[in-house]
Every structure is written in structure tokens, then in C-alpha cells.
Amino acid sequence: MKRRTLLASGAGAATMAMLGLPARAQEKTKVGFVFVGPIGDGGWTFEHNNGRLAVEAAFGDAVETVYAENVPEGPDAERVMTQMALGGADLIFTTSFGYMEPTLNVAAKFPNVKFEHATGYMRADNVSTYSARFYEGRAVQGHIAGNLTKSNKIGYIGSFPIPEVIRGINSAFIHARKVNPDVEFKIVWAFTWFDPAKEADAAKVLIEQGCDVVLQHTDSTAPQAAAQAAGNVYTFGQASDMGEYAPMPRVSSIIDNWAPYYVERTKAVMDGTWTSVDTWDGIGRGMVGIGEISDAVPADVKASAEALRDSIASGAYHPFTGPLNKQDGSAWLADGEVADDGTLAGLGFYVEGIEGDIPS
Amino acid sequence: MDFSSINPILLLASLMVAATPIILAAAGELIVERAGVLNLGVEGMMITGAITGFIATVTTGSPWIGFAAAAVGGAGLSLLFGFLTQFLLSNQVATGLALTLFGLGLSALLGQGYNGIKAPEFPKIDIPVISDIPVLGPILCSHDPMVYVGLGLIAGIWYFLKYSRAGLVLRAVGENHEAAHALGYHVIRIRILAIMFGGACAGLGGAYISLVRVPQWTDGMTAGAGWIALAIVVFASWRPWRLLIGAYLFGGVTVLQLNLQAAGIAIPVEYLAMSPYIATILVLVLMSAGRAPGSLGKIFHASR
Known part of the structure; x- marks a missing residue:
């Protein structure tokens, strides 16, 4: 149901844009993912990528996702994140513990971009953390x-x-x-x-x-x-x-299972309700x-x-x-x-x- | 804290297995560099060999055909490098690095749909009588055939470089390509052949990881083995038997530090992990930068 209304509103926005009417949400929300391994690793990164695919499936044309694989933990990660932010990403998921400081550094430079860092413990106004128990x-x-x-x-x-x-x-x-x-x-x-x-x-x-x-x-x-x-x-x-x-x-x-979280957070960015939070869910909530x-x-x-x-x-x-x-x-x-x-x-x-x- | 849980026989046997992919790839690169070409694309050729070998093995069911396909795959990719550097005279360092990136991407593309598939088993050769000898038997004589191929390759390269006419020509091309050209040797043809040989060996090394050591396909699975092979060639100062020692040192330290950890022995693993690199630096300093082939990495064109 939710998805259908979303798609409908997306279609509505597209029509308004075509008619030349002022519309707020006609631009695609761009979501970036930084991965520590290859998406074909069959483990950690594979599941994060499944979450990315779930975001695409949930919002269809209203989102665009980009990702970078095999990003080393360290200074190079900062470069990749900066590139994504410059490329117009609205929300960036950095999916490994070692990206903690690079994420905070880049987030400080791009206050309008939202960041989500997996498994870390340092947050900022535009940096959330999330992990699973x-x-x-x-x-x-x-x-x-x-x-x-x-x-x-x-x-x-x-x-x-x-x-x-x-x-x-x-x-x-x-x-x-x-x-x-x-x-x-x-x-x-x-x-x-x-x-x-x-x-x-x-x-x-x-x-x-x-x-x-x-x-x-x-x-x-x-x-x-x-x-x-x-x-x-x-x-x-x-x-x-x-x-x-x-x-x-x-x-x-x-x-x-990151999919529900990724969909929820992308939705929050689209609605403008995103705030910095610390999420730590376990078996009970399905993460x-x-x-x-x-x-x-x-x-x-x-x-x-x-x-x-x-x-x-x-x-x-x-x-x-x-x-x-x-x-x-x-x-x-x-x-x-x-x-x-x-x-x-x-x-x-x-x-x-x-x-x-x-x-x- | 007990050493007794480490079985030295198993340790030495697994050392030989751990060193084999590096031996194969480094042996090929040694020939390439002795011909005066610096190919930094070893990692890319290894991973390409790993996936082409894996695909061929899964399709045909025969690891032997898989290894042959890996050699062809690695050599095919190296031909790209050869064409760019020998005919279009591109910079070897940049082309080699690009080859690594290209190989990683290409292998991930080819490997779509091969994640999580199991390869047919590569049977070990148990040499009768000899493999029953205590201690030496299990260390030396109960491996898969590729371990012996690696050793044979080192011996063959040593003989080739030292005693054969073709080896002498190859070395001449590597030491001074203009002189070799003046003597009438076809520098580019020799170098292309050397590059292809290097690619084939790197492909075998990669396939050893995907077919024997791991054995399965995962993206990026060589995880830097190609770079270690490049370092070992320098460590060995471009000599085959030293290359063998270098590879066993790297392989040995890798396996030993895991064993020590599992036995709960409190040696900081960082020191062990860095020891082969320190050894490389020491060797380089002691031998004052080794004896690199004279024309290594230089572009050759007959007009100059």
C-alpha cells in the first residue's frame, strides 16, 4: 500500500514537473553506499547490497543509488565519500567500522548530506550510526x-x-x-x-x-x-x-537484514524527517x-x-x-x-x- | 601457551601450499623483468586466471583443463599489456596498474553467477613408498600436482636462464635492448613472448587459489597476492632459487603466525606479519638495490 501511494505521488510530481509547475520533489533522491568488500563476497557486503537493491525496489524511479566496492578503510574512503557527496548524493551509507573517522570528516564538510555509519559509535548532526546486535x-x-x-x-x-x-x-x-x-x-x-x-x-x-x-x-x-x-x-x-x-x-x-532500515532511512530523507539517531536492533526487530x-x-x-x-x-x-x-x-x-x-x-x-x- | 599443539609436519606441508600461488606468479614475472619489462599487472592477471580457470573447471569437470584455461586467460590479458607497451609504447608502470584494475573488474564480470559454486576436487598425488616415509613423506610427497609444477617451473627457469641460448638472448634483451637489437635480435617479439609467459604463470597462480587453496570463486579473492609476487622478484634480486626462498619465507610466516595464534602463544602477530617485508628491505640495502636488468621498464623503439 505504502509503496503504491509513494509511486503515485512520484508520478504526480513528475506530471507537475512536466507541466512546468513548481514542484518540490521532482528531483531523484540519490543514495550512496560505500562497501568494504566486493558485492559478490557472499557475506557482509553482499547483504548490504541486498539492502541497496531493496531501496531501489521500494522507491523505483524516485531514487537513484550509487555504490563503490572494495573501498579500503582509511584515507581512500574519504576520497570516495567526498566524490559521492560532490556527485549529489543526499544520503550516504558507509558500511564498515573503519570508515568511522572518514565519515565524520566528510560529513563536517557537507552539512547538507546525511550520513549513516554502520557499527560505529561516533555521531554528528548529519551522521547517524546503526548496527545489529x-x-x-x-x-x-x-x-x-x-x-x-x-x-x-x-x-x-x-x-x-x-x-x-x-x-x-x-x-x-x-x-x-x-x-x-x-x-x-x-x-x-x-x-x-x-x-x-x-x-x-x-x-x-x-x-x-x-x-x-x-x-x-x-x-x-x-x-x-x-x-x-x-x-x-x-x-x-x-x-x-x-x-x-x-x-x-x-x-x-x-x-x-539491512533492507528495512535502509528503506526507512531513505524514506526519512525524502520526507525531510531525517534526524541523527543511534539504532541497534537485534533478532527481535528482524535486523x-x-x-x-x-x-x-x-x-x-x-x-x-x-x-x-x-x-x-x-x-x-x-x-x-x-x-x-x-x-x-x-x-x-x-x-x-x-x-x-x-x-x-x-x-x-x-x-x-x-x-x-x-x-x- | 603450548607449542605441542602445532604439528611441525603439517606446518611445513601447509607452508608449501601457501607459497605455491606466489611462486607461480613470481616465476612468470621474473622472466618478464629479465626481458626488461616491468608488468605491474600481476594481480590483474592472477585474478583473471582464477576466474577463467574456475569457469573452465566447473564447466568441464576437469581441474587440468581449468589450469590450462587459466594460463590462456592470464596470457590473453597480458597480451593487451604487451600490445599497449610494445607497439603503442605506453608507459609500463601506468599500463601495468591499469591492467590490475581492469583484471579485477573483468573477473568480477565473468564471475557473475559463479559465486558460491564448488569446484570439483583436485586430487592429491600420493607417491607410493616415498609418501610413507615418516616426516619427509607428508611434507614433500602428499601434495596436489601444482605444487610440483611450481617447483619444476623454478628449476626450468633457472636452467633456461643459465644454460640455454634462448635464455641468454632473453637476458641480453633485458640488459641492453639497443645492443640486442643491433645484434639482430627481435626485441619486441622476445618481449611479447616473455610477457605472455608471465601472464600464463600468473594465471596459473590465480587458479591455484580459486581451485586448490580456497577452493571457490569470490570477487577479488587474490587479495594482494600479485603484489607480494612482485615484491618477491625484487627480494630474489631476479634469481630463480632465491625467489623460491622468498616465497617460502612469505608463505611460512603467514602460516606460522596463524599457528602461533591458534596455539595461544603471545608473540605480537604484527612483528611476524612485517618480517618478510623487513627482510626484503634488508636484502635490498645489503645488495645495494640488487642487480636489476639494465633496460627494466624502459621503452624500446627501433628508430632510436
Whole structure:
């Protein structure tokens, strides 16, 4: 319904423009996207691009989208954003943590352009931030992984030691330990979001060292392929469903669903109601999806994992609920206490039981 | 904190696998540079080889045909570079960089619809008897054939440059193209052949990543391996066996640092990750910029 009225008003505006009448909205709204990987990565950037396509589908001729792939995090990103802003973009989504400072710098130069930075924590009058509570999905993964592992060694491929990734490791670990007290995590930092060869190497190393479940926080499907070659290793889809590796090795996944948010924010720019906000949605509002749990998972584990998912979605259960200690043994959350969003947003430590140091 | 979880045999075996794409691409670039041409498009040719090899393998079901197609794809793209630099006399550095960008775009275009498809498996050769030898067997003799192709290529290039007449001519063209021209050698033809050889080798290296090491197709999957290959050629000061050492060093450090991390050993990975680059700089300083071929990167035209 909404879409139809929108299209109708778009058509009306076009007619008015043709008649030479003064019309406000005859110009297309231009939406830019800055991507850290290629849109064909099958993971993170792939899903952001799906969000872009959803914006096009929702508004049709009323919007024009532009995007840049493989933009390195750093000064080059600033150049790309500046170019988009100069090119007439009204709204620019910058979709990686490392774009935080470039986004703020460029936003300061273009006060009339709206910016949306994914997974960051710094805002300005024309810069919003948005992220998804991936750690909710990680809790479900940890629950399944703790049940599935026979060697009690779970491998984890980290990208960069930033709060988002550390939250994921902690959340997965807490819930794996809950169902399997003997479980230990082997964490490898790849220091990249996307490098299939390196990700495959990392997965192989973890498998060689005895891990029979491998979790990844990098964007390509290479670890899935490595696990498949090994035969008896379980993995989870990251950012996208990666369903082509189901039912084995991929037993479930975290799916990022940005489409509703992108459509909503583009609409806000069109209506002139856009304001700077901080959005952090999870399973409950559909920004994080849990991919189909495959038949490789025993039925009782699948049922308990789905129950966990539903209790998180309804808000009945928070993945960071005390009692929890920090890695050094000091108290973090008391019994029944729930972590507040501020602490979670800047999380920089492991919980008790995880071995190893977070690289600086 | 325990080293015991690292299996040195598996470590050395995976080192050989990790080094192979770099060996293949760097070996080709070595010949190109010895002929006096600087082709910075290695990354572009690798990724083109990766996708053409992947498409051919998925279509025909045979990894061997895939590797052949990868060599053809890489050589085809390098021919573009050859035409621009040798006949239209364009700047080699700029053309090479453009070739990389073009190759990345072209491969993403060709790869539409191949994301997430699995390639048929490339069987490993288990050499009977020898592969049963403890320690050495699993390290040296349980790999896929391309690992041996890479080693053979290095040996072949070494022999070619050192002992064959054609190798001598190629080196002459690279050292001083005007003198070689005066002696009656066809500089441009030799260089075009060298560029095509380099493209074919880069294509094989790319296909090794998409068919064996990962194995699947994702956009931009070579992720900088071509640039490392270029650095290794300089590191090796344009000599084949040193190139092998350089590639094993890079491959070894990559695999070792992942192993150390997984074993929970607290060596800052940044130091390990930068060590091959430091080694390259050291080698360059010690050898005072190596012995680059005399005509490297210079444009040749018979009229001058």
C-alpha cells in the first residue's frame, strides 16, 4: 500500500514537473553506499547490497543509488565519500567500522548530506550510526557449537579486535560453556575483513590443531570450503546465510537484514524527517536473522537453540546476564544483572575462561 | 601457551601450499623483468586466471583443463599489456596498474553467477613408498600436482636462464635492448613472448587459489597476492632459487603466525606479519638495490 501511494505521488510530481509547475520533489533522491568488500563476497557486503537493491525496489524511479566496492578503510574512503557527496548524493551509507573517522570528516564538510555509519559509535548532526546486535546470534551459535563439539575445541576466526568482534567471541563462549563446561576457544585474528586465501588458511590451521567447530567473523565463504574439505567440521554462515554449504559443514548462520532500515532511512530523507539517531536492533526487530538450523544438528539441540533464539527475540533473556567475571577473574556482572548498552558498545575484554590476549 | 599443539609436519606441508600461488606468479614475472619489462599487472592477471580457470573447471569437470584455461586467460590479458607497451609504447608502470584494475573488474564480470559454486576436487598425488616415509613423506610427497609444477617451473627457469641460448638472448634483451637489437635480435617479439609467459604463470597462480587453496570463486579473492609476487622478484634480486626462498619465507610466516595464534602463544602477530617485508628491505640495502636488468621498464623503439 505504502509503496503504491509513494509511486503515485512520484508520478504526480513528475506530471507537475512536466507541466512546468513548481514542484518540490521532482528531483531523484540519490543514495550512496560505500562497501568494504566486493558485492559478490557472499557475506557482509553482499547483504548490504541486498539492502541497496531493496531501496531501489521500494522507491523505483524516485531514487537513484550509487555504490563503490572494495573501498579500503582509511584515507581512500574519504576520497570516495567526498566524490559521492560532490556527485549529489543526499544520503550516504558507509558500511564498515573503519570508515568511522572518514565519515565524520566528510560529513563536517557537507552539512547538507546525511550520513549513516554502520557499527560505529561516533555521531554528528548529519551522521547517524546503526548496527545489529550480532551477539544475540552468536549466543545461538555458541549454544549449538558447545553441543556439537567432540574435541571440545572451538576455533574462532576474528577479523579485527574491535568491540563488535569481541562481543561476538564473548557471547559465543558464554553459551558454549553453559552447555559444555569443558569447551575451550582457539582464537585467530586474521586482521582483514575479506581475504579468502588467508581465511582458508586460518580455518585449516584451526582444524589441524583439533578444532571441530569453526566460527568466523570474516566475510568470505572460504572457511566453509576448508571445513567441507576436512569433512567432519561444523561451521556457521556469517553475515549471509551461506546456504550453499548446508547441511554440512554450515549448520546455521547469522543473517544481516539491512533492507528495512535502509528503506526507512531513505524514506526519512525524502520526507525531510531525517534526524541523527543511534539504532541497534537485534533478532527481535528482524535486523539479525538466524538461518535454518540444518539436520546435521540433533533434534533436541535444534529445539533448545530455537528456544534460546525466541527468548532473546522476545526480550525475556539477554545474552550478557550475570553472574559473569572478566578474564582476570574480577567481577563484571552480578547474578541476574544485565550488561548495559554503553558497556557493550565499547567492550574491550574477554570474559572468564577465554585464554589468550586481545591484540592491541 | 603450548607449542605441542602445532604439528611441525603439517606446518611445513601447509607452508608449501601457501607459497605455491606466489611462486607461480613470481616465476612468470621474473622472466618478464629479465626481458626488461616491468608488468605491474600481476594481480590483474592472477585474478583473471582464477576466474577463467574456475569457469573452465566447473564447466568441464576437469581441474587440468581449468589450469590450462587459466594460463590462456592470464596470457590473453597480458597480451593487451604487451600490445599497449610494445607497439603503442605506453608507459609500463601506468599500463601495468591499469591492467590490475581492469583484471579485477573483468573477473568480477565473468564471475557473475559463479559465486558460491564448488569446484570439483583436485586430487592429491600420493607417491607410493616415498609418501610413507615418516616426516619427509607428508611434507614433500602428499601434495596436489601444482605444487610440483611450481617447483619444476623454478628449476626450468633457472636452467633456461643459465644454460640455454634462448635464455641468454632473453637476458641480453633485458640488459641492453639497443645492443640486442643491433645484434639482430627481435626485441619486441622476445618481449611479447616473455610477457605472455608471465601472464600464463600468473594465471596459473590465480587458479591455484580459486581451485586448490580456497577452493571457490569470490570477487577479488587474490587479495594482494600479485603484489607480494612482485615484491618477491625484487627480494630474489631476479634469481630463480632465491625467489623460491622468498616465497617460502612469505608463505611460512603467514602460516606460522596463524599457528602461533591458534596455539595461544603471545608473540605480537604484527612483528611476524612485517618480517618478510623487513627482510626484503634488508636484502635490498645489503645488495645495494640488487642487480636489476639494465633496460627494466624502459621503452624500446627501433628508430632510436
